[in-house]
Amino acid sequence: MTFTPNFRPRRLRLTRQLRRLVRETMVSTSDLIYPLFVKEGAEGKQPISSMPGQYQFSLDALTEEVEELVDLDIPAVILFGIPQHKDAIGSGNFDSEGIVPRAIRKIKDLTDELLVISDMCFCEYTSHGHCGIINTPDSDYFSDDLPQGYLLNDPTLQYLGQASVVHAQAGADVIAPSGMLDGMIGAIRQQLDTAGLQQTAIMSYAAKYSSSFYGPFREAAESPPSFGDRSQYQMDPANAREAITEVQQDVDQGADILMVKPALPYLDILSTIRQQFSLPLAAYQVSGEFSMIHAAAQQGWIDLQRVAAESLTSIKRAGADMILSYFTKDFARWQEA
Numbered sequence: 001m002t003f004t005p006n007f008r009p010r011r012l013r014l015t016r017q018l019r020r021l022v023r024e025t026m027v028s029t030s031d032l033i034y035p036l037f038v039k040e041g042a043e044g045k046q047p048i049s050s051m052p053g054q055y056q057f058s059l060d061a062l063t064e065e066v067e068e069l070v071d072l073d074i075p076a077v078i079l080f081g082i083p084q085h086k087d088a089i090g091s092g093n094f095d096s097e098g099i100v101p102r103a104i105r106k107i108k109d110l111t112d113e114l115l116v117i118s119d120m121c122f123c124e125y126t127s128h129g130h131c132g133i134i135n136t137p138d139s140d141y142f143s144d145d146l147p148q149g150y151l152l153n154d155p156t157l158q159y160l161g162q163a164s165v166v167h168a169q170a171g172a173d174v175i176a177p178s179g180m181l182d183g184m185i186g187a188i189r190q191q192l193d194t195a196g197l198q199q200t201a202i203m204s205y206a207a208k209y210s211s212s213f214y215g216p217f218r219e220a221a222e223s224p225p226s227f228g229d230r231s232q233y234q235m236d237p238a239n240a241r242e243a244i245t246e247v248q249q250d251v252d253q254g255a256d257i258l259m260v261k262p263a264l265p266y267l268d269i270l271s272t273i274r275q276q277f278s279l280p281l282a283a284y285q286v287s288g289e290f291s292m293i294h295a296a297a298q299q300g301w302i303d304l305q306r307v308a309a310e311s312l313t314s315i316k317r318a319g320a321d322m323i324l325s326y327f328t329k330d331f332a333r334w335q336e337a
Helices: 009-013 016-022 062-071 099-110 153-170 184-194 212-221 241-253 264-276 287-298 304-318 328-336
Strands: 032-039 045-047 055-057 076-082 115-120 174-177 201-208 257-261 281-285 322-325
Touching: 009 016, 032 062, 032 099, 032 328, 062 099, 076 099, 076 212, 099 115, 099 153, 115 153, 153 174, 153 184, 174 184, 184 201, 184 241, 201 241, 201 264, 212 287, 241 257, 241 264, 257 264, 264 281, 264 304, 281 304, 287 304, 304 322, 304 328
Parallel strands: 032 055, 032 076, 032 322, 076 115, 115 174, 174 201, 201 257, 257 281, 281 322
Antiparallel strands: 045 055
């Protein structure tokens, strides 16, 4: 049998040490951002049944959680708030005494080791569960020219900017608008700058798809739409070229960090954006991705730790500089072991 001398990849796979030396993609705890759900009026931490190991936290319960995150050397969290009161315009989102501004201040009082990102959307705060103001006859913004139930873009932008200022003034380091509204980055940047908050960065959910992988998050954030879905303003899962247009608009309006959401079903989008844009790029490994891995592991079909680590590696390999993942704490512990 004749061997080709220059064909030698298997030689470098022989031992664990060799594989480590030639490994092209490495995920570390420094790459990860941990999502936190804070609930107004909650007691302690309440388990989220569809997301094993994840909780809704009261403000008091944040102390222990934040201390653990710091001990694990996790660099950043992204906050999602669940208010006691919801209304048509999501007023709890721009209340300086709302759940997220209070949580931001608490975290900043506890430590300066955690970067705090505030998810900026209205779905958790509105009585209808959509990401802004809806066109209804009883609304101050009602338009006969638009269908009833349509999400009104420009009126929502004003509230997005107002809420962003409130969260930044509370101490948020980064604002992360996630509603996929036209012009959201420019509107938020303008209001932040006008308020003297030029140093507050914006992480844009630049390519966020109307995905079926968000299911468990609906329970976690208590934010399912009361009618319809979000396909009128989030991207169609079938579209790839459209993502480039969306990202370019956010870059032009002043986004500091870009994001693709979900991650694993959209690695092609992630890779394409990485090749075409130089800004830091995030990917969100969403609740459905997390829960499916857990569900398969519970059946004994896969190894939880190895599959979770492999999934994170694939996201990093596709081009993500940072990953929002519910596996963040687990991964940090695995790294320490």
